[in-house]
Amino acid sequence: MFHRESGVFKTTYTADMALYPLPIAKWTVAVLALIFVVILPLSVHEYYLAILNLIFIAIVGALGLNILVGYTGQISIGHGAFMSVGAYTAANLAVRLGLPFWLTLPAGGLMAALIGVVVGMPSLRIKGLYLAIATLAGQLIIEWTINHVPAISGGAQASIEVPRPDLFGFVLNTQGRLYYFLLFFAVLAIVATLNLIRSRIGRAFIAVRDQDIAAEIIGINIYRYKLLAFAISSFYAGVCGVLYTYYFGIANYEQFQLIVSIDYLAMIIIGGLGSVLGSILGAIFVTLLPIVLRILLENVGSLIFSAGELANIISGTRLAVFGGLIIFFLIVEPEGLNRLWRNIRSYFRVWPFSY
C-alpha cells in the first residue's frame, strides 16, 4: 500500500494472484498490525478508540455490501434489515439460551444469510432498479415482522438487552477491550474478503457483474452464484448486526432502519465499488468526516459565535459540507476514494520522472 514497487516482476499467475502483491507488503502489514494492536490502544484516549470501534463495525458491513453490489453487481437496500436479523438472532440466543458470543455471532450471520437468500431470490429474474425495489420490500417486511412478532422482538419495546461478551471470564466492557474484540472481526472480514475475491467464487462474482449472459455461457451457474453472493453478503451484514448488538448492549430494530441501508450504500459508493480498500475508506469517510467537521467547526466557530448560536450553525453547516464533499469527491473521481488513492499512488510511482 505505502511502497514503491519498482523491480518487482511477476512471471506466474500464482504470483499475480498472491495475497501480498509485493514482498515488502508483508512488512507493511506487520507495521500496520503493530500500530493497531499495540501503539494506538496504548497511546490514544478511549474516545478515539470508540470512534475506531464504530469504524470497525462499519467496515464489516461495508465489505459485505460491497461483495454483493461492487463485486457481483446486484443491488440491495435491505442490508439494514439483514443486520437486524443477525442482531435479534444473537440477542435471543444469548439471552434465552445463554450462549456465548462465539456461538451467537456465527449463528446470527447464518440466519441473516438464510433470510438474505430468500430476499435475494428475485435477483434471479430481475436486476437493477427492479431488484432495488424487491430488496426494499425485504427491508420493510423484516422490520414489520420484528416489530409485530413478540417471539422475535421480546415484547412491545422490540428490544432485547444482551450481556457484554466475555472471553474466558474476561468481560469486554470498556472501549479498550471492545477495541480488540472488534478489531479482530474487522481484520477477519478484510482477510476473508481479500481471499474470497481471488478465489474461484470471487472470479465468478466478477464475471456475473460484468456480463451475466457471457458468464452463463462460459459455464458459471449464475443462479447459484447470485444467491451465494446474497448469502455471503448477508452473512457479513448479520455479523455486523451482532457486533452492533454486543457493542450497544441491546438489539433494537430501530437501529437498523432503511436509513442504515442507505448509509452503507453511501459508504461503498464513496469508497469505491468492487474494492476492499474502498469499503474500508468509505466506512472511515462516512463515520469520521461528520465528527472531524464538527470538531473543526466548533473550534473555528467558537471564536465568532455564542454557544447557542454555534450549535445551530454547526448542525446545518456540517450536513451541507458533508454533502458537498461527497459530491466533490465523486466528481473528482467517480470510482471512489479507492481509485483516487490508486491515482495518487501511480503518480508517485514514477515521480519525479513522469515521462
Next chain:
Amino acid sequence: MMRFLKSGLGVSAAAAVLAFGAGEAFAQAKEVVFGFQCDRTGPTATVGTVLCPGYQDYIALINSKGGVEGYKIKVLEVDNEYKVPPAIEAHERFKKEGAVLEGLYGTPQTAALNKKLEEDKILGTSPGFGTASAADGKRYPYTFPIAASYWSQAGAAMAFVKEKLGDLKGKKIAYIFYDNPAGKEPLPILEDLAKSEGFELRTFAVPAPGVEMGAQVLDITGRYKPDFVVAHLFGRAPSVSIKELKGKGYPLSKVVAFVWGSAEADIIAAGGMALAEGYNTIQFAGVGKDFPVLKEIAAMYKAQGKEPPKEMDSTVYYNRGVLNAAVHVEALRNAIKAKGGAMPTSEDVKKGMESIKGVTLGGLMPPLEITPTDHEGGGWCQIWTVKGGKLVMVKDWFQGFRPVITKQIAADASKS
C-alpha cells in the same frame, strides 16, 4: 516506511497530548461540562430545532447570572441526527471532556446508551424518550426519564377521558398510534385500565411514516364511532390526524393527543388553531410565554441588543428544552451544595438528581420529585386544549392512575 511509522506515532502522540491537555484545562477552571445530544437535522428536526435552543438559552441565562453556586456551565452539544452510532460517539466525547451529566435524544439512542451510562457512571436524562420502565431507578440506575413516560401519559389520558365522560364503564375508546415500539408502549396500561374501568378499547395502527391514515380514521369515525379518541403519533402524523378527523366530522374536543402530537406546529400544520378548536393535548412542561423564566431569557437577549429568538414562539418544545436544562441545573446545584462548594463528580450529580424536589420555575415545571427509585419524578402531566386560537390549560399538574403505572413498572422489572 519508517517515515510512515514515525508520522503515525507522532500523530497518536500529539492526539494523546491534546486529549490530556484538554482534560487538565477543564479541571482547573471553575467550569462544569454538560453533554447534550440533539437532533437539529435528522427526521425529528422539527422538535430539535426548537427544543435545543430552549436548552441552550436556559443555560446561557444561568451563566449570565453568574452560574450555579459560582460554577459556569459549558454545554457540549452534539447533533446525533437521530442515528445511533453518532449518539455513541457523542457519549464518549462527553466522557472524555469530563461531562458530569448528559441529555439524551431519541428512543433507539437512549436504548443503546443505557448500559454505557451505567458502566461509565454518568447519568443521562431522556424526557419523552426511551422506555417507560426506565423510571425504575433500581433497574436503570443512570437513566432518568425526568418527565411523564408513555405509560404515565396513557394513565393521564384515561383519567382526563374519565373526567370528560363522567364514567368509563361501557364506553368505547379508540387508540390510534404510530406503529413502532414507542407507539405500542402504552398498550399494557390501556388494556389494564380497560379491564378495571370496564371500557372497550380498540387499537388502530398507523404505519410509518404516518402521513397516510385515511383508512384508519374512516374506520374510527365511520364504523367504530368511539366516545373518545386517544392519539399517540409522531412527526407529520399528528397534523394529518387532526386534518383527517376534522375532515370526517369527528369532534376534536373528543380527541386527546400524547406529548409528541401536542405542539403548536402540529396544529398549525393541520390548518391552524381556528380549525383545531377543542383539540386536547397532554404536556409534560408548561405551555405559553407567561413564565418568569421565559421573560428573563427574553430580557437577556434584549440586554445583548438582540431580539429574542423566534424559537420562543413555539412554546411547547421550547419550554421542554428549558425544563430539561432546569432539571440539569438543579441536579448540579444539589450536588455542589452537598459537597460544600467543591467540584462535583458525575456520581455527586447523580445523587443531586435523585434529590430534586420542589423546583417549579413558576409553574413551567411539574412538582417533580425524583428519588433513587423513581427516576420519572412522579409522571406529572397537564392537559392543554385549543380554545379561541391558542392552547389553554384545562387541567393542572396531575398523575393519572398512578397505582396502575407503578404496578406495571414493578411487573416489568420482575420479568427481566
